[in-house]
Amino acid sequence: YGHMWSMPVVLGQGLAQNLGIQWESESKRKKCECPGSWTGCIMEDPGFYHPHTFSKCSIMEYKEFLQRGGGACLFNRPTKLFETTECGNGYVESGEECDCGLRVECFGSCCKKCSLANGAHCSDGPCCNYTCQFLKRGYDCRDAVNDCDIAEYCTGDSGQCPPNLHKQDGYTCDLNQGRCFSGECKTRDNQCKLIWGSKARGSDKYCYEKLNTEGTEKGNCGKDGEKWLQCSKHDVFCGYLLCTGVSRVPRIGRLLGEITPTSFYHQGKLVDCSGSHIIMDDGTDLGYVEDGTPCGPSMMCMDRRCQPIPSFNISSCPSGSATKICSGHGLCSNEATCICEGTWAGTDCSMYDPKRDEAKPPPEGPKGPSATNLIIGSIAGAILVAAIVLGGTGWGFK
Template sequence: MAVNLEASYRMTASRDLQNAPHHNETAGGTAGTLADEEQASTHNSSSRESTNHNRSNEMHKEITLPSRLVYYLNKESESPYHKLDTKTKDQQKHNKAVHLAQTSFQIEAFGSKFILDLSLNNDLLSSDYVEIQFNEGKEHLNKGGEHCYYHGTIRGVKNSRVAISTCNGLHGMFDDGAHTYTIHPVDLTHNSESTSRPHIIEKAPGSQISKVPNHTDTERKVSEQPFFAQTQWLRRRRKRALNVPRGVFEEMKYVELMIVNDHQMYKKQRSSYIHTSNFAKSVVNIVDSIYKEQLNTRVVLVAVETWTDKDRITIGPDPVKMLHDFSKYRQNHIKQHADAVHLLTNGTFHYKRSSMSFFGGICSTSRGVGVNEYGFLMSMAQQLAQSLAQNLGIQWEPASKKMKPKCDCTENFGGCIMEETGVYHSRRFSKCSIADFKEFLNRGGGLCLFNRPTKLFEVTECGNGYVEPGEECDCGSRTTKHFIQDCFGDCCKKCSLSNGAHCSDGPCCNTSCLFLPREYDCRYAVNECDITEHCTGDSGQCPPNLRKQDGFACDSNQGRCYNGECKTRDNQCKHIWGQSKLKGLFHTGPPQ
């Protein structure tokens, strides 16, 4: 069972939120030109810091022991199991780790019990996905990569959302409609044989926090003046775009994204190339869960590049310079096809915001880029969601625009993703942000978003009778022709073997779901040229059908084995001339 180590253990998250995203910025089309929102006044910046400080005091944490829900033999209901590993039991069949297509976890925290029902996010990685690292200046490419990234829902909770990775404990977030929770292990290292693994779970505040400072009317007028002239056209086009006809927005779109990690990010992840790549994939997995739900857009990873030996550009406090340097690096050195390439850096920007990207730059080799300052998993995902949205033509929303009802989110507690007020763990785009994206598409922007990339992992279908990657068993369904009669239902639940089961079907699997011993006959020889097969002791299936070598003597040395059959002169004549003519063909007596 998942239990809280310290039921009353709660701490503020002010220390963690020092690394949370302050704000995202967008670079304009020419060097050094920023989007119109950059002219936000200084007092708004300071008030945002105050808002972040107040928000941090409301963040709470607990330590919990999550468990994976499994079926035990002869039990109809799920039970908690302390091992969180989601790798399938037949890893020897694959050249890389394969994780369960479906799984469930139970998490107890803040006086509630959450059951997360998950399915592998098969759209996350493209078929051409590669991971790139450097050794003494030489580039090394690894095709594919471990896929342990899930999307799902909270059982029994409508409109809930989950994005979790399971490569090394549970990393990710879940949202029950009232609060957003993030979870990660206390330590990246763990003894798999230990009984449990402590995790830290954090709950974001669920009540609306004032996004607009309590200025006087005079102060508010002064702060809004820089926006007025530049945003009249934006307000007009938003009004037109709110009710656009069905078309490109409703069609599913695909952002083929490449992530680059700088050397400090690599060192931040304990100089582990695998940890660094997995962190980047976890970030994108969360962003994809947001985009697919609200923008009808999937975010598909085509590559993750990690600067394992040194940085390829100068990492400094000026994000504008970094953005332009990174744009040049992409044009000159990155060969992979991508609609956008974003840098994740562990450097610190001396700027009011934590990321920067070119506005409307998607599909452009020179402008489809962004730079993002390091933060914890959820804050990093929010930054990437914001900077990628800028590439997609979505504007920032200052507090003055947020006051307009048409720009508000459908929820009133978590804030909007593109708000310019330091909202932490915001999870929805406002109506005006969605209108921006619709207008961008209807202007002809984002032409590259409509080619669907081939998936690295195809969706499995539990219940079709075929054991596919990510499944340990599949008994089929009684309602279809794919039902496997000799498949033992107690051994296989939801296409995963019950805890303690070795197998679910096959001539080498007994009714107790255990392998039959070696040398047990599982397929008898059908003739002299066939061979009886025996169980191997480590599989429920009988080995492949074997035969004696061609030319082996058979039929009392009157014939020879060929392709598993005993070939004799008589048999060949019967095959050619038929049984009735065989006697006349070889008759040697006097003529009748």
């Protein structure tokens, strides 16, 4: 990088982009209200020394990333964190019942020297109360963040919330206008808003039907060498993304070439059909309709083709005697397991279970690092560690 001080900033920006936080050009500085007038903010051009804060735009983008379901990747907990186990590092490892961290952090804890205190059933987590006992089964420990997420409930036999799951691909969402795919609700409207801002929408269907069948820079299904490919009538809604209400500069990614504005009079009104190639850091072109976006009844896009949902080979959840998925009493998760409604249980949600408690909000759980917080803190916090701690280390080099 040439300069030691710039390395941690670039590293921090790279980590942040994995969490949906985009790089900010100088033109965005005033709009994004960076609180660090002298040091700058982490996602700005790495010309500032030792930035240590995120701007208003960065915080908003991170929240939107989580609300879209992008945070699902943060819950993929590794099976092994360190080469050797050590009591006091804050992680429960082999041979430990608990690990509340350093001695000062364990004061008054349910955990003593990595073993549960007398009478304690748990030491931390959203399903563990201040008396070190499990919360009753049925308490909501993790709310759904969007239409494609699934709320998780305490099991009654663990202090931790169950693994974070989302609905299986193909579920309808956004008032039946979209389809769930990888935990996100995919619609052309949502994709246009993600790229161009809240005022953007997907263009009128006429735009797709007219332009994407022509095979030009203003509408196509990809490129073969230097030749634009025409979409078949069947695939027009999976080709070039056409939006209305676009801004001059995309919110995310890098604009490749120019915006292609086109407008027509259709059925007595002017329709806007604007598109562009938006290149992300991994090379993905968001200028095309995303995989999983609905393109017809029981159809979704995949590789710029409109395909029937059964062709996606999505694993099925168990069915009850009525041949309904999860017996009609639950949701099928991305792991092809049934997540049952409040008074139902069993692998296929066919067992009536009235004993399940709809528990009232309990006292706040005991202090200590919950699994969820550890994972999110480890990953999201790594951005600040990279930008601040490494920055501080690099500060002393010449």
